[in-house]
Amino acid sequence: MTSSCQSQTNTQDKKTAEPTHPKDSQISEYVVDIFEDSKNNLWFGTINNGAAKYDGKSLTFLTTKDGLVGDIVTSFAEDKQGNIWFGSHSGLSRYNGKTFTNFTDKNGLVNNKVSELLIDKKGILWVGTWGGVSKYDGKTFSTFSIPNPDIKLLPYQSMANWVTEIIEDQQGNIWIARDGYGVCKYDGKSFTNYTKNDGLASNGVQVIQEDKQGNLWFGSRVAEQDRHNSNERIGGSGLTKFDGRAFTQFQTIKGITQNDTYAISLDSKGNIWVGANKLGVYRYDGKIFTLFSKTNRADLMPFGYGIQCILEDKKGNMWLGLSGGLFRQRGDSIINVSRLGPWN
Numbered sequence: 001m002t003s004s005c006q007s008q009t010n011t012q013d014k015k016t017a018e019p020t021h022p023k024d025s026q027i028s029e030y031v032v033d034i035f036e037d038s039k040n041n042l043w044f045g046t047i048n049n050g051a052a053k054y055d056g057k058s059l060t061f062l063t064t065k066d067g068l069v070g071d072i073v074t075s076f077a078e079d080k081q082g083n084i085w086f087g088s089h090s091g092l093s094r095y096n097g098k099t100f101t102n103f104t105d106k107n108g109l110v111n112n113k114v115s116e117l118l119i120d121k122k123g124i125l126w127v128g129t130w131g132g133v134s135k136y137d138g139k140t141f142s143t144f145s146i147p148n149p150d151i152k153l154l155p156y157q158s159m160a161n162w163v164t165e166i167i168e169d170q171q172g173n174i175w176i177a178r179d180g181y182g183v184c185k186y187d188g189k190s191f192t193n194y195t196k197n198d199g200l201a202s203n204g205v206q207v208i209q210e211d212k213q214g215n216l217w218f219g220s221r222v223a224e225q226d227r228h229n230s231n232e233r234i235g236g237s238g239l240t241k242f243d244g245r246a247f248t249q250f251q252t253i254k255g256i257t258q259n260d261t262y263a264i265s266l267d268s269k270g271n272i273w274v275g276a277n278k279l280g281v282y283r284y285d286g287k288i289f290t291l292f293s294k295t296n297r298a299d300l301m302p303f304g305y306g307i308q309c310i311l312e313d314k315k316g317n318m319w320l321g322l323s324g325g326l327f328r329q330r331g332d333s334i335i336n337v338s339r340l341g342p343w344n
Contacts, residue, residue, distance in 0.1 A: 159179045
C-alpha cells in the first residue's frame with residue numbers, strides 16, 4: 001500500500017520525535033495482516049501472539065487461551081452475520097464476539113496451515129492454505145481444484161501450492177495467487193493462468209490488488225531466493241500492473257523490481273500503496289511514485305524488515321504491518337505503534 005521522495009535514514013528532530021519503543025513493547029515482532037470490521041475495530045494478525053484488537057480506546061489480544069484455534073494469525077474476514085473469521089497456521093476460527101468455533105482438516109479443510117481468506121459477494125468463504133483452496137458454503141467444506149499452468153518448476157521451488165492471495169474483482173472473477181504458479185483467474189466456469197511467460201515479474205505472486213479503474217496490481221517475490229546457493233538469490237520480481245490485455249512492469253522505480261513485494265493496497269483517494277522491502281513504502285497517484293522511508297525505529301535502517309500488509313482505515317489512517325512491529329503513516333514518516341501507542 002505506497003511511492004517517491006528520496007529515502008532518508010535520519011530520524012525526526014529530537015523536539016518532535018516519537019519515542020523509540022523496544023521490541024518487548026511491540027504488539028508483535030511480526031504483524032502480517034490488518035483488518036477493519038464493520039464496527040470499526042482494527043484487527044492485527046500476529047505471529048505467536050494471536051489476534052490483537054483495537055477498538056479505538058484499548059488494545060486486547062485473543063489467543064488459544066480464549067479459544068482461538070492457533071496463535072499464528074495470518075488472515076481475517078467478516079461474514080454477513082458479523083462473525084469474524086481468523087485464518088491461522090493451526091486451522092480456521094469463527095468468532096461471534098463471545099465464543100470461537102474452530103475448523104481443521106477433520107472438518108474437511110484441505111490443509112490446516114491457512115494463509116488467506118475471502119468472503120465473496122455470494123457469501124461463500126474461500127480459504128487459501130499451504131496445500132490448496134477450500135470453499136465453505138456455511139455447512140460443509142469442499143476442495144477447490146486449480147489447474148496448474150504449463151511451466152516447469154525448478155527443484156528448489158517447493159511451495160507452489162502455497163495460496164498467497166484470493167480476491168474477487170469488480171466483475172465477480174476470483175483471482176488466486178500461488179507461490180511458484182503465478183495467478184489464476186476463475187470466472188465461475190473456466191480458468192485462465194497467467195505466469196512470467198505472459199508478463200508477470202515473477203511467478204512467486206504474493207498479493208493482488210484491484211484499483212478503481214479495474215487494473216490488477218500484482219506484488220511478487222524473487223523466486224530465486226529459494227536457491228541453496230546464496231550467491232544465486234537474484235532475479236526478477238516486484239510490481240506488475242495488468243489492464244486486462246497487457247502487463248506493465250516498473251523497471252526504473254528503485255525497490256519494486258528485483259525485490260520482494262508482499263503488500264499492495266488501495267486507499268480511498270484511488271492511490272496505490274506498494275511495500276518495497278528494505279526500502280520503504282510507495283504511494284502511486286497514477287503519475288508519480290512517492291517513497292516514504294523516514295521512521296522513528298532506527299533499528300529498521302529504515303525498513304530493514306519485510307513489509308507484510310497495508311490498510312487504510314475508515315478515518316483515513318494508513319497502517320502498516322512489518323516484520324518488526326506495527327506502524328502508521330504520519331506526514332512524511334512511518335511511526336512505530338507499540339502497545340503503548342501512539343494510536344492517534
